[in-house]
Amino acid sequence: MRPNYYDGSRMSLRKKTGQSSFPFGEGWLSGPSQPARPRSKLMFVLKPSVPLSLAMHDAAKLHAANQNARDAYPAHLLHMTLLCMEGFDEPPEALIRKTRPVVDDIRARPLPVTLDSSGLFGGRRHLALYCSEGNPPVTRFSRMLSQTLTRHNLPNFRMADAMPHVTLIYGCGRIEALPVVRNYAWIAGEFMLVYSHYGETRHEEFGRWSFDPNAPPYPTPPEQLRLKI
16 A cells, blocks of 8 residues: 555643553443443545546536535535544544554555435434445455454444445435436545534545555355255
8 A cells, every 4th residue: 555644733631630540541441331422434435537526526416405404514524434443622632643554565456436325324313325235345345444453452343334425414414315317436546634622614634545446355154054955
């Protein structure tokens, strides 16, 4: 992978006098109690091209207006989440530094992405585009990325909705599906590590890696054993 790092201006961990220090921030450790409010997320994502993002956004904006729903998500923030590392209150400097060289060693082919359907995700709260066939290459790369992070004891977990998707409208509630007249498709040539600031509609980028067309093919999941009846 060819790394291209973006050091955010707010990469700092605050320490209070007498407070215990953790290697990747307190959010990296899973404790019995969870914060009452949602936290910002550090996650790996794919992003569509600018023209495709604008096309998705325009379609969602028109659909939202006709449905009297919430505003469409900004075009430049549209993304497909590969996996989430953890939730934090501020960018975890130590974890980001440790993650980058691990991801540098990953070799993977560009990912063909197709979105041909729409539906409600996230407990039926958000309108999203997805592929009726599931985008298997994306799922395989997400699994590869997760296994690499796990081998290096780095936190990661799949999102609750495992089907790869691009959310167009958040918190829209009950809404009709968005008609997909023509598939939204692109070849993902890179993936990114971003920090999504909760409540700010803002992504802070901390890493970008190019896929390698000469990388080995993605492994094909073994077929289930067929028993003769």
